[in-house]
Structure formats: C-alpha cells, structure tokens
C-alpha cells in the first residue's frame with residue numbers, strides 16, 4: 001500500500017511540474033504579447049491548483065504512514081529531509097500556486113492576471129525544483 005502511494009506521489013510530481021511549466025510559459029507569453037486572458041489560461045491555472053492540492057493530500061497521507069517521517073531522529077539526513085525540509089518547502093510552494101490563481105483571478109486587467117500567474121508560479125517552481133529528491137540530489141530517489 002505504501003509503495004503504491006509513494007509511486008502515485010512520485011508520478012503526480014510530473015503532472016504538477018508539466019502544468020507549472022505550461023502555466024509559466026503561457027503567462028510569459030501573455031505578458032510579452034499583451035494578448036487577452038483566455039479561457040485556456042484560466043483552465044490551466046485551475047488544473048495546476050487541483051493537481052497541487054491533490055499532491056498535498058497524498059503528501060499529508062504519506063506524512064502519517066511513511067517510515068521516512070520520524071521525530072527525534074534529526075541527525076539522519078534522509079529522515080530530516082522528509083520530516084522537515086521536503087514537507088515544509090512543498091507546503092510553501094503549494095501556497096504560492098494557490099496565491100497565483102487567487103491573485104490572478106482578482107486582478108483588474110489581463111496584463112495583471114498574467115503577471116500574478118507568472119510571478120507566483122515561478123516562485124513555486126523554484127521551491128519545488130529545490131525540494132524534490134531528484135536522482136542526482138543528496139537524497140536520491142528514482143525519476144518515477
């Protein structure tokens with residue numbers, strides 16, 4: 001069971017990263033070309049937020065059942081990574097993804113909508129790239 005949930009969490013990372021990249025590219029394009037904010041821009045930011053919140057739920061579930069989450073064993077860098085660093089940074093990133101959508105929806109002009117989406121999504125992407133246990137990072141986990 002744990003294995004299936006970890007695999008789901010690992011695969012969802014790709015859905016999230018692809019939607020995040022697509023949102024950033026679309027919003028940069030919107031800022032540069034000064035085009036109108038289209039229905040597809042709204043849809044992609046909605047799908048991005050749904051996938052981020054799904055990942056949050058799966059992550060919180062893992063937090064309760066994973067052997068990688070343990071208090072009182074902070075000298076072990078793997079345990080500390082998943083118990084503190086990964087979880088905290090990812091929650092912050094998901095807050096930024098949520099803010100991207102809320103601030104973009106509330107913005108008065110199309111240019112401001114694109115700008116909000118672009119800035120908050122970029123911040124979220126940087127945090128996620130830093131906090132994912134990539135195969136080449138010190139806490140190495142598989143690509144899938």
Ligand code: HEM
Nearest residue numbers: 010013055056059060062063066067068082087090091141
């Ligand atoms: C943007 C959101 C997130 C992404 C992209 C992400 C990505 C990942 C990846 C790639 C792994 C390694 C999976 C593997 O071993 O194959 C992982 C593991 C883990 N994540 Fe996340 N994560 C996110 C959010 C969260 C959150 C919010 C929490 C907890 C509150 C969390 C808790 C964990 C735990 C406990 C593990 C270790 C599972 C284990 O190996 O037993 N994650 N995450």
